[in-house]
Amino acid sequence: MxxxxxxxxxxxxxxxxxxxxxxxxxxxxxxxxxxxxxxxxxxxxxxxxxxxxxxxxxxxxxxxxxxxxxxxxxxxxxFNEELVATVIQRNIRMMMEKRGAELRKPGEEFLAALKSKPTIKATPEGVLYEVLVEGTGSQPKATDEIKVHYAGYLINGEKFDSSYDRGEPINLHLDQVIEGWKIAVPLMKVGSKYKLYVPYNLAYGERETGTIPAFSALIFEIELLDIIQPHEV
Known part of the structure; x- marks a missing residue:
């Protein structure tokens, strides 16, 4: 605590x-x-x-x-002991909320500016996406295993991950990825390439993950290559 x-x-x-x-x-x-x-x-x-x-x-x-x-x-x-704890906890909470708001602001402004672009679509949950290539194959279900090529970026353009750089695609279970992927990838058909713009709460949230800062909105380029098989749950 x-x-x-x-x-x-x-x-x-x-x-x-x-x-x-x-x-x-x-x-x-x-x-x-x-x-x-x-x-x-x-x-x-x-x-x-x-x-x-x-x-x-x-x-x-x-x-x-x-x-x-x-x-x-x-x-x-x-102050008694209870009030001491209350005052300190309240100030810690206020400081954390202020810090969170400051860290969220660049991503929120970035996503807000994107919404006015005619090529950008949005899901009800808040994921923005752009269709770079529209495929003609099947669409994956939320529990499917898929094969993808992808690259992930911070909003400043810094790349933090890429299967392209590793030289081979990756197989993933859709029920084990970040929420933004769970929402947007089932919209894709095999052969599609989408660009996703994911708000922090549908990415890695309030925690720092590797080189990804806390409260980061993220950008992904995803190429859906195949649906391997349904993932049994």
């Missing part, structure tokens, strides 16, 4: 960070390190400060220092 791991780490060095926070609030006065305890406290303080800064929390050092002092000295604090 995000909160548990983060709080365990912060709790380990929270008292050490108080030295850094108080020093910054007090006009950056020099810190005298005359004992091993001083050195350890300072080192842990720097480590915790860097951790908090890298987490991108919007922190008021003056308020933080007061809370640290009160909690360490056993005085009454404004």
């Amino acid at each position: 995000i909160y548990t791991k983060k709080m365990a780490f912060i709790g380990l060095g929270v008292l050490c960070f108080m030295t850094v926070a108080q020093a910054q609030v007090a006009e950056q006065k020099p810190v005298a390190l005359s004992t091993p305890q001083d050195s350890l406290s300072y080192a842990l303080g720097v480590d915790i400060a860097r951790s908090l800064k890298s987490s991108n929390f919007d922190i008021d050092l003056n308020v933080l220092s007061k809370a640290l002092t009160a909690a360490y000295q056993g005085k009454d604090v404004l």
Whole structure:
């Protein structure tokens, strides 16, 4: 759980960070390190400060220092344990949502611009596709095994995978591929070549996968070569 791991780490060095926070609030006065305890406290303080800064929390050092002092000295604090957890979890969630929105934006804008092009078609689920070559063979079912050639690209044109580059097509079970393929490939006939534009939620979602960043809209060129056999489920 995000909160548990983060709080365990912060709790380990929270008292050490108080030295850094108080020093910054007090006009950056020099810190005298005359004992091993001083050195350890300072080192842990720097480590915790860097951790908090890298987490991108919007922190008021003056308020933080007061809370640290009160909690360490056993005085009454404004938040109980449940409220502490709630506030931190809420801010972590807000930060993640903001980051997700920022990462989704390029793909969303890219797909939105494509929709106005006359050669682009769309499925009800949101996959955009372009027919490069229309085949005349059979159409695969959602559980079929198929043979394809394909290439995958990020929206900036960077290629992340290609059976063409490997020099041979690949056999795939349609019920084991990303959702965008499950939706669009059954629209193809054997002999077809389509270009798919897949939103992040129908590709690899919110997770980073190999060289594919999280929240990435993806582009695929797919050539349906054959339907091997139905995939038994």
